Amino acid sequence: MSTIRVSEDVKERLRDLKREDESFNDLLDRLSRTEKDVERIAEDLSSIGGEDFEADMQEAHDELNESLEERMGR
Structure with a gap:
């Protein structure tokens, strides 16, 4: 510690x-956590989702990044 x-x-x-x-x-x-971590998780999850799953994950990723940037005052 x-x-x-x-x-x-x-x-x-x-x-x-x-x-x-x-x-x-x-x-x-x-x-x-790095963007690579999120991308790796999205790739792993895409194998269990439908055709639009990867696009949905990318959209969610982008929205989370925007939200974090707003909260961090960037």
């Missing part, structure tokens, strides 16, 4: 992003 120092502003933004049932460690793990 290690300690990470952040400003109060950053801590408040992280607190706003944190889900109710989530620790700060869980939050940082979730936020630090």
